[in-house]
Amino acid sequence: MKQKLDIETLMAHYAEDRAAYHGAVVPPIFQNSLFTFESWDAIDKAFDDRVNSYIYSRGGNPSVNMAEAKIAKIAGGERAKLFGSGMAAISAALLHFLAPGDHVITVKSIYGPANNLLNDYLRRKMNIQTTYVAGTEVDEFEAAITEKTKVIYLESPSSAIFSLQDIKAITQFAKSRKIHTIIDNTWATPIFQKPLNMGVDLEVHSCSKYLGGHSDVVAGVVIGNEKDIAEITVNEYEILGGKMAPFEAWLIMRSLRTLPIRMRTHQENAMKVARFLESHPKVRQVKYPGLESFPQYALGKKQMSGYSGLMSFELDTDNLKTIKHFFNSLKIFQIGVSWGGHESLIYAPAISYLKELPEEQFKDMGISLGNMRLSIGLESSDDLIRDLKEALSTT
Numbered sequence: 001m002k003q004k005l006d007i008e009t010l011m012a013h014y015a016e017d018r019a020a021y022h023g024a025v026v027p028p029i030f031q032n033s034l035f036t037f038e039s040w041d042a043i044d045k046a047f048d049d050r051v052n053s054y055i056y057s058r059g060g061n062p063s064v065n066m067a068e069a070k071i072a073k074i075a076g077g078e079r080a081k082l083f084g085s086g087m088a089a090i091s092a093a094l095l096h097f098l099a100p101g102d103h104v105i106t107v108k109s110i111y112g113p114a115n116n117l118l119n120d121y122l123r124r125k126m127n128i129q130t131t132y133v134a135g136t137e138v139d140e141f142e143a144a145i146t147e148k149t150k151v152i153y154l155e156s157p158s159s160a161i162f163s164l165q166d167i168k169a170i171t172q173f174a175k176s177r178k179i180h181t182i183i184d185n186t187w188a189t190p191i192f193q194k195p196l197n198m199g200v201d202l203e204v205h206s207c208s209k210y211l212g213g214h215s216d217v218v219a220g221v222v223i224g225n226e227k228d229i230a231e232i233t234v235n236e237y238e239i240l241g242g243k244m245a246p247f248e249a250w251l252i253m254r255s256l257r258t259l260p261i262r263m264r265t266h267q268e269n270a271m272k273v274a275r276f277l278e279s280h281p282k283v284r285q286v287k288y289p290g291l292e293s294f295p296q297y298a299l300g301k302k303q304m305s306g307y308s309g310l311m312s313f314e315l316d317t318d319n320l321k322t323i324k325h326f327f328n329s330l331k332i333f334q335i336g337v338s339w340g341g342h343e344s345l346i347y348a349p350a351i352s353y354l355k356e357l358p359e360e361q362f363k364d365m366g367i368s369l370g371n372m373r374l375s376i377g378l379e380s381s382d383d384l385i386r387d388l389k390e391a392l393s394t395t
């Protein structure tokens, strides 16, 4: 047998101790709040190593730990900690490195609620200052550094406009300046991008997207080295209490078994849809890192081994009535936020952004009224393309 097992095999079997639960091929759900001990000394010893002991499920739980072990394995990290949501994971990662008065550098296209956390909540509560850069050039980060810069927070590709950051170059230079790096890797998943191998300190995901993949779980994860994750476990996880539920961890473990095969199909379907849209006369532009026409195609090719299923395109009209008509005409694509599930979705950023941002700032992001965001699911690509073709023909 070869020394290293492939990811598909590991996701099927890694971290599962079937002999310990009667050989059941799927592990039971450890749906318990606490763990009992045989003696004073036994529970006393458990407290001495609380990160690796089961005492109370706000700290550790076997169902949660099993899923964490699999996630750490695919991401190439030493350890992972699951949280009750992606935002709980992002908050924990940032708070782990930050102290009052620190400075953060991030990208303008950062996920909205993460932006609110930095630019509003942490600014008000902890006097954390944040500088925003486009992020396409390493120099921009360098120029934004102050003596208080503690964290560079990346999101590559960004889930709003899919722009990339040069992960290797940025982490290399951050390390030389003793600045920590965090990346939101939700778009690419650990199947297609391994930021920890490129020198990033902490990788975060919303597991509500591809890692969960079935649109039935809200969860998040932080992955990193043993020391950082152990500290996050006894601090941000246990004290702030945004814990992961055993049942939801069990659902994620179910999802991880099919993550490699799902990502292959998301990629295949998304490439076909992107090429179809790119060739359609009623489409102005398609934004998808897998297309050769994508401005940062070369960088994507260098640091990712594939592309997931989230993209956007711009209808060749600014007429709201026509845009709404197209949007409402789709039959297979469902209307909804979020992404990364088995089902294909459409959403128009204008719907929520225009409620939160002045129109100027909205346009500044390079997003127009006719910008349509698609999450390409696991349905037949022929059916998806036909659905889009028919809706486009009515505009």
Ligand SMILES: *Cc1c(COP(=O)(O)O)cnc(C)c1O
Pocket (backbone or CB within 6 Å): 085, 086, 087, 088, 111, 159, 184, 186, 187, 205, 206, 207, 208, 209, 218, 219, 220
């Ligand atoms: C959804 C999302 C999050 C937040 O995750 P939740 O599980 O909804 O809290 C963070 N980052 C990105 C890129 C996302 O799309």
